[in-house]
Amino acid sequence: MAFDNARIAIVGGGLGGMAFANAALHVGLTNIDLYEQAAQFTEVGAGVNISRNANRILDAFGLKDSMLWKSSRNPPCYMEYRQYKTGEYLGQIDEFGQPASRQIHRAHLLDVLKERIPEPILHTGKKLVSLEYTGSEYQLTFDDNSVATATIVIGCDGIKSVVRRHLGITDSPIYSGQVVYRGYVQYGDLSPEAAEIFRKTVVYRGHRKHILTLPIGNDESKTAQIGVIGFMSEPISDWKSESWMATAPIDELQEHCSDWAGPIQELIQGLRKSAPDGRMLKQALYVRAPVDTWFHVEESNHSHGIVLVGDSVHSTLPHQGQGTCMAIESGITLATILKRWRAGDDLNAAFQLYQDIRKPRTDKVTQTSYEAGLLASADLPEGFTENFKPELLKERMKWIMEADILEELYQRGAPYFEPKSSDSDASSGPVQANL
Ligand SMILES: Cc1cc2nc3c(=O)[nH]c(=O)nc-3n(C[C@H](O)[C@H](O)[C@H](O)COP(=O)(O)OP(=O)(O)OC[C@H]3O[C@@H](n4cnc5c(N)ncnc54)[C@H](O)[C@@H]3O)c2cc1C
Numbered sequence: 222m223a224f225d226n227a228r229i230a231i232v233g234g235g236l237g238g239m240a241f242a243n244a245a246l247h248v249g250l251t252n253i254d255l256y257e258q259a260a261q262f263t264e265v266g267a268g269v270n271i272s273r274n275a276n277r278i279l280d281a282f283g284l285k286d287s288m289l290w291k292s293s294r295n296p297p298c299y300m301e302y303r304q305y306k307t308g309e310y311l312g313q314i315d316e317f318g319q320p321a322s323r324q325i326h327r328a329h330l331l332d333v334l335k336e337r338i339p340e341p342i343l344h345t346g347k348k349l350v351s352l353e354y355t356g357s358e359y360q361l362t363f364d365d366n367s368v369a370t371a372t373i374v375i376g377c378d379g380i381k382s383v384v385r386r387h388l389g390i391t392d393s394p395i396y397s398g399q400v401v402y403r404g405y406v407q408y409g410d411l412s413p414e415a416a417e418i419f420r421k422t423v424v425y426r427g428h429r430k431h432i433l434t435l436p437i438g439n440d441e442s443k444t445a446q447i448g449v450i451g452f453m454s455e456p457i458s459d460w461k462s463e464s465w466m467a468t469a470p471i472d473e474l475q476e477h478c479s480d481w482a483g484p485i486q487e488l489i490q491g492l493r494k495s496a497p498d499g500r501m502l503k504q505a506l507y508v509r510a511p512v513d514t515w516f517h518v519e520e521s522n523h524s525h526g527i528v529l530v531g532d533s534v535h536s537t538l539p540h541q542g543q544g545t546c547m548a549i550e551s552g553i554t555l556a557t558i559l560k561r562w563r564a565g566d567d568l569n570a571a572f573q574l575y576q577d578i579r580k581p582r583t584d585k586v587t588q589t590s591y592e593a594g595l596l597a598s599a600d601l602p603e604g605f606t607e608n609f610k611p612e613l614l615k616e617r618m619k620w621i622m623e624a625d626i627l628e629e630l631y632q633r634g635a636p637y638f639e640p641k642s643s644d645s646d647a648s649s650g651p652v653q654a655n656l
Pocket of ligand 1: 232233235236237256258259268269270271347348349350377378380382383401450504533539541542544545546548
């Protein structure tokens with residue numbers, strides 16, 4: 222198989238890079254190394270929702286038990302909507318089927334993704350500063366002056382990707398018009414009535430603002446808490462930090478929500494109890510338009526190339542909770558193609574198949590996530606509840622949740638893939654097999 226023994230360098234050890242490393246090991250690509258710029262593998266934020274489409278893949282990796290140990294378990298609905306001021310219940314989206322969505326602390330998800338990756342593969346404190354092709358391999362130089370080599374480089378280095386620039390993409394991210402305030406609240410810091418509300422994923426819809434809460438973790442593993450994500454429209458001229466990620470006084474969120482319903486006021490008090498310094502994370506949300514270039518292959522050697530996975534190529538606004546899920550889907554797609562490719566040794570064709578399978582879906586997620594953001598934060602201050610129909614939102618998202626990526630990959634890849642011994646057995650798809 223053409224790329225079976227390729228020396229693969231993964232740049233970036235966030236959720237996307239870790240998901241790709243899992244996929245690579247799952248399919249049997251073992252010559253991999255992962256380089257992360259931070260001194261430790263860390264994730265900040267306020268929890269993450271991993272939906273059915275991605276959980277199917279994590280379960281195929283054998284990570285179901287670890288996920289369920291630290292994530293929510295079968296929450297009563299996918300999402301509930303409430304009016305920001307009165308707290309009135311506006312409706313809900315039911316779950317899309319099994320495996321149900323799981324809400325989990327970002328650091329716990331990273332731990333789950335890390336648990337099966339052999340330590341020697343993981344390198345921290347490695348910030349990529351230059352990437353050059355020497356004529357026989359790629360040379361990756363890091364900010365500690367160390368150097369690594371590879372024949373395939375996978376850019377999992379996020380929305381500000383350095384690797385992306387090596388594909389000649391020169392666009393700049395665009396400010397979305399919203400910032401997010403992120404923090405955690407303990408159930409014990411709320412009244413029983415408010416705590417009950419936040420045992421579900423809830424959106425309080427306001428005027429060009431909304432607060433999303435995630436019931437992350439569970440009581441058995443003592444990981445249950447509420448992830449709070451407040452999406453607030455703010456002019457970029459108000460942004461004071463050089464970075465997109467900063468902290469801000471909780472008072473700022475309070476100001477945005479001063480006339481919001483009682484449970485939101487409790488939530489803000491709860492944020493204060495969890496943050497003795499009175500501050501919470503604040504992030505400016507940026508977007509990039511979908512691009513047509515996902516990879517580059519060396520003219521002098523068609524089995525050497527660079528390709529992107531995750532936010533580096535298909536970043537999306539978080540309004541459908543799909544950025545990490547798309548990275549998980551893209552990771553297994555690319556890893557499988559590299560492992561099972563039998564149609565020659567030209568990466569152009571292999572990477573093109575990866576892009577052809579993934580781009581239509583990720584482009585559509587990017588577009589519909591933008592639209593979902595408009596629906597989540599109502600445009601009209603009053604009277605916007607009548608036209609709001611959660612059942613239509615469910616219809617809008619069905620195509621995301623119901624897709625069986627592993628099955629699609631199996632179908633689309635069949636003409637190009639090395640048959641595996643179980644291919645003749647129609648009952649065994651790639652979900653069960655170690656591809
Ligand atoms: C408010 C919010 C809520 C969200 N909620 C959800 C959700 O519920 N569900 C969901 O699926 N998605 C969600 N997302 C999206 C999700 O967070 C991202 O899509 C996902 O984290 C992308 O992972 P990534 O690994 O591609 O990029 P990143 O998370 O950005 O990771 C990139 C990694 O590369 C490293 N790196 C960068 N440059 C270099 C370099 N030069 N050298 C070495 N390492 C480098 C970084 O340190 C980092 O570890 C949300 C996003 C936001 C902002």
